Amino acid sequence: MHIENRGAASGHYQIQGVDVLAIADEFGLPLYVYDADKIIEKIGLLRSSFAGVNLKIKYAAKALTNISILKLMRQQGVEMDSVSVNEARMGMLAGFEPGQIMFTPSGVSFDEIREAVELGLQLNVDSLPLLEWVGQTYGPSVPVSIRINPHIAEGGNIKISTGHKDSKFGISILQRTEIRKVVERYQIPVVGLHVHTGSDFKNANAFLRGAEILFDLANDYPDLKFIDFGSGFKVAYKAGDHVTDIAELGSKVSATFRAFCEQYGRDLELWFEPGKFLVSECGHLLVRTNIVKENPSRTFVAVDSGLNHLIRPMMYDAYHDIKNVSNPAGEEQLYTVVGYICETDTFATDRLLPEVRPNDVLSFENAGAYGFSMASNYNARLRPAEVLVYEGKPYLIRQRETFDDLLRGQVDIPELNSEVIEQSL
Template structure:
């Protein structure tokens, strides 16, 4: 989002004009920013066979998935319905990597029937694959590398107490099951969490995979997940992707030489590709002055953007209606019957009822984690592509809230019994 003559714009499109056209609250995504991030990753990993798989859970709108596919990006999914979304967006089944966690074996079979590739997350699932499919279904294996790195503990997934992956200490058990059923292992996978600041965490994970790779002579890929940190505020640290590319590429090329042939190096970025592309536009309902604090109440909350309350995440907030107003300190809060503070003690240009505020870095895990809590509807989504805004999801209505409910007339039931 850029300022041009005191107007906030995305690709030259005034965000206030979009607020007027599509209503508030509103998610808006900048396709140019997504394309830029794809290019940054591709440029950072030269000299290896790189495969980027977009982590769909970050933002699963079909139009976003189509944009990824148009740029040569594969996709990583975690549920059978994400598989269906990817197929709807035009991905071939061979482009879809399915990495479930603790799902039913029935879902596994449903997913495999759709032709996708599977990363196995547990020894019981590996045993099931052997008993059910023998040597007919190639798999990747997700390893827990016992690495505790990254940001908030809720998004650390590679430490020893995490539910994700098969512990690196169970190496012999993995091999025993694989050999018992002649399961083709074509890949090894790790994802240690999110918000890594430098390449060291990836290199630690790489060492684990490089060591385990000697057990499997027919590997086609090593997948390092993602977790690249993006900057949420001015001066915030972000992952140095150039440094990461240089160090990981060197280590991976050395591995391939020792392994005897070249295989794919895979990453699964979600937040990195879409976070900075998105803003959540909200309307100011009330400015409420208490003795100790001035609250700005908006027409949104944790039902639309849960990250501030769930992860203590910081999202920069700007007043797009009054960019020249005098700076004052406000706490921006939602309209949900819970504490749903979107930002404490923010210095904002003077805020008035009816102003439009923009919450930045809202492209990842914003709409995809939204809910209908308090029987509130979810907002519309707009994608700005080549200077034109496209509605890619309509705003929900009350009819959407009750569509799948089944009403029982208890008064009639009581009268029948009488």
């Protein structure tokens, strides 16, 4: 349970001692609420698990890109991984130096690559055409990291599995010779090797297999500064879920990495790029129940949110625990929780919940990662506000959208403002 139960007397839930219902009353619903303490806890766990190596944590900002979250990461000594120049620009506004930001694009235009280089980002190259272009354009003046596709098919949902042989990500390890030829032709400085095989790994095996590949490839590049293993640590979405044992991972990967550094001849930095691991459990999407609709086959709970705010259940069949914040001690009943979008818009099917009544506040757990960052205005719906609970106080970190936000950027054509044209039969 990520929202703490305040006790039997009230039955209410709290985050850092703050009543969740009070947060809902103050800021309105639907609402994303993030617990800063949970983020700091996860950062500490990573550091303690890799205490024996020169570790750098690069937060994968695509998971949750609010600038206040980025500032919290920077405050905690975490650096940043970005997949677009705009993400990087947000990081720089949050105080990151350009050299602290890894830029890992996927099939973007060369204009965006040029912009990233001009900003001073660390470029991570994931295709041979891009490597060739970098060599032709910059020669030996721009140091790069190379993203390798290791042909490792492990992890969770296929939509977030990125290291198998048919994935669009990275340069195939089978193209090792071609990579080296391009690097040597243009004297491109290679300062890092990168692999990210996907998400939801349950143990250290996938990382160790990726490590073997990168450590062998490192023999081609004598001037490396870092090895980057991406991320993919599995978090718990419900009681009993198998999670990545971070302590075991740290012990095994650190030992392997130290042995590699000794063979390589000097100590390198070990990078990880966690996104979901750092912010998933910190996030709660609070919604209000609109109606409870009893059908012959099931009972629907319809809430004031939908796949426009949290798309993961519909896109990935993702499970999110649901708390009835208003009535936690109610008698459990079976519900199907649905959204207000004009599509099949289901958060949970046949879920046991304490009795849900109209106007009850529900909380979707593990909503910090890929929740708001994947939200949209589908059905001309507004995106919710965001709140960060920091040192026991809730702070508004994003205003709720208004109707004007839906119109911003649209351009009126005066010729369409005339009277309706009558159609003759």
